[in-house]
Amino acid sequence: MIIDPKTMGLNSRLKIDKKEDRVSIIIDRKSRIIMKDGVKIHNNAEIIKKHFDLPVQLITSAPVCSKTSKYLNSVGVHHKPLK
Numbered sequence: 001m002i003i004d005p006k007t008m009g010l011n012s013r014l015k016i017d018k019k020e021d022r023v024s025i026i027i028d029r030k031s032r033i034i035m036k037d038g039v040k041i042h043n044n045a046e047i048i049k050k051h052f053d054l055p056v057q058l059i060t061s062a063p064v065c066s067k068t069s070k071y072l073n074s075v076g077v078h079h080k081p082l083k
Helices: 035-052 066-074
Strands: 015-018 023-027 056-060 078-081
Touching: 023 035, 035 056, 035 066, 066 078
Parallel strands: 023 056, 056 078
Antiparallel strands: 015 023
16 A cells, blocks of 8 residues: 655655555665665654554665665665565
């Protein structure tokens, strides 16, 4: 089920998909996800967790910087590739 990010006060261009057991932030782009993006993703994930009380994951087609990957995993936002 696609969730409207405006209902949580998030950017309207953000794509959020809710399943039974988790919420996914979907990013479909070609450019690398760097630390600056990782901090924004973490902040968005915290807002989503307050509304749904479910784990948040990142699904992306972009490569994720290794430092950003470690950071996201340490704050509980795991990522996987967009198929």
